[in-house]
Amino acid sequence: MLITNIKGLVGLHPKSKLMLRGNEMDDLHVLEDAWLLIENDLIKDFGDMESIPAHILNLPSQISAEGRYVFPSWCDSHTHIVFAATREEEFAMKIQGKTYEEIAAAGGGILNSANKLQIATEDELFESASVRLKQMIRQGTGAIEIKSGYGLTVESEIKMLRVIKRLKASFPVPVKATFLAAHAFPALYKDDHEGYINLIINEMLPIIAQEQLADYIDVFCEKGFFSVAETDRILKAGAEYGLKPKVHANQLSVSGAVEVAVLNHAVSVDHLEESNDETIATLQNANTMATLLPSCSFYLGIPFADAKSFIKANLPVTLATDYNPGSTPSGNMNFVVSLGCIKLKMFPEQAINAATLNGAAAMEISENYGSIAIGKKANLFITKPMPSIAYLPYSFGETQVDTVILNGEIYNG
Ligand code: NIG
Numbered sequence: 001m002l003i004t005n006i007k008g009l010v011g012l013h014p015k016s017k018l019m020l021r022g023n024e025m026d027d028l029h030v031l032e033d034a035w036l037l038i039e040n041d042l043i044k045d046f047g048d049m050e051s052i053p054a055h056i057l058n059l060p061s062q063i064s065a066e067g068r069y070v071f072p073s074w075c076d077s078h079t080h081i082v083f084a085a086t087r088e089e090e091f092a093m094k095i096q097g098k099t100y101e102e103i104a105a106a107g108g109g110i111l112n113s114a115n116k117l118q119i120a121t122e123d124e125l126f127e128s129a130s131v132r133l134k135q136m137i138r139q140g141t142g143a144i145e146i147k148s149g150y151g152l153t154v155e156s157e158i159k160m161l162r163v164i165k166r167l168k169a170s171f172p173v174p175v176k177a178t179f180l181a182a183h184a185f186p187a188l189y190k191d192d193h194e195g196y197i198n199l200i201i202n203e204m205l206p207i208i209a210q211e212q213l214a215d216y217i218d219v220f221c222e223k224g225f226f227s228v229a230e231t232d233r234i235l236k237a238g239a240e241y242g243l244k245p246k247v248h249a250n251q252l253s254v255s256g257a258v259e260v261a262v263l264n265h266a267v268s269v270d271h272l273e274e275s276n277d278e279t280i281a282t283l284q285n286a287n288t289m290a291t292l293l294p295s296c297s298f299y300l301g302i303p304f305a306d307a308k309s310f311i312k313a314n315l316p317v318t319l320a321t322d323y324n325p326g327s328t329p330s331g332n333m334n335f336v337v338s339l340g341c342i343k344l345k346m347f348p349e350q351a352i353n354a355a356t357l358n359g360a361a362a363m364e365i366s367e368n369y370g371s372i373a374i375g376k377k378a379n380l381f382i383t384k385p386m387p388s389i390a391y392l393p394y395s396f397g398e399t400q401v402d403t404v405i406l407n408g409e410i411y412n413g
């Protein structure tokens with residue numbers, strides 16, 4: 001497939017560039033008036049229209065992208081898209097002024113989702129998550145991480161991870177699975193944290209390892225959820241089974257979550273709405289990515305993460321959706337990129353890099369995804385005609401994604 005007359009080919013980071021730190025995020029590497037050649041599922045070559053080789057102009061399958069940009073697909077490295085029911089009843093509670101913690105304490109929140117998921121069948125969960133994933137792909141997402149964490153029993157956590165495995169086998173996008181049984185203490189173990197942690201370590205992890213159901217282990221390290229010591233224990237147990245950590249850190253308070261994540265060589269710490277100089281200093285001495293989830297802040301009304309300070313400190317920043325029924329009922333990466341600019345004060349180039357190459361890095365797939373480079377997978381989207389790259393985040397709430405190409409083929413799902 002040949003795409004010609006591209007107004008701007010965006011994200012031309014070389015294949016060897018695996019992540020962008022600090023001010024490296026300022027440059028999107030754009031080629032104007034470009035062509036792009038895809039062969040099978042890979043990016044074969046690109047260049048500028050003035051010097052397009054004559055022989056490729058005769059290729060049968062051609063798309064003219066006049067006035068349009070070509071972007072690498074969004075890489076959404078933090079989602080919870082397997083869930084049984086939406087939670088819009090909590091929406092009204094939030095509007096009344098109830099906090100996330102108050103709603104959770106009143107029987108809402110994660111435990112509410114877990115009760116509903118426990119009675120749903122694997123097929124039902126697969127069907128509803130498929131609808132969400134299709135919608136996300138149509139909005140430009142071409143790689144995704146999905147967490148468990150609404151099961152909270154051996155049976156239901158495994159059920160969720162099996163659903164994620166089925167999504168992986170059924171969709172043309174890479175899917176990374178994260179085991180998040182440490183999302184909340186189930187009611188039964190409210191006063192027996194030890195009992196639940198033992199269940200995670202002794203019952204769930206061996207099955208997950210045996211069936212190869214997860215790539216990562218995650219913990220919601222937060223007051224009222226999992227303590228730093230509990231997080232440490234769970235991450236270490238996961239590591240024994242080869243699961244690298246990704247931690248829900250500093251969402252509601254500065255808790256020591258970043259420090260324990262870094263000590264355990266986490267791939268990423270996610271949320272970071274509440275951070276300080278120490279958080280930044282800890283991350284400066286680590287190989288852990290800072291993943292920011294601005295649509296969660298937008299929906300919950302909690303502070304927005306301090307992306308500018310992270311970038312100034314030369315950290316690699318990632319943007320992701322956190323799509324889940326409680327704190328972020330949206331999987332729209334275009335909106336996340338807009339919020340990255342509008343609320344986190346990232347420049348469009350920084351936000352787009354954070355949502356593509358750095359998103360891929362936070363899933364450890366940036367060798368093959370996240371930028372337009374020869375030999376990388378042809379997962380990309382062609383925009384509607386746009387006046388400039390900044391128009392994409394500027395036109396918030398709208399989607400500029402027009403044609404989605406996955407593995408070198410137009411996606412019509
Ligand atoms: O990332 N913070 C913990 N987990 C989710 C919210 C889960 C829920 O409310 O159902 C999050 O925001």
Ligand code: FE
Pocket residue numbers: 078079080248322324
């Ligand atoms: Fe989350």
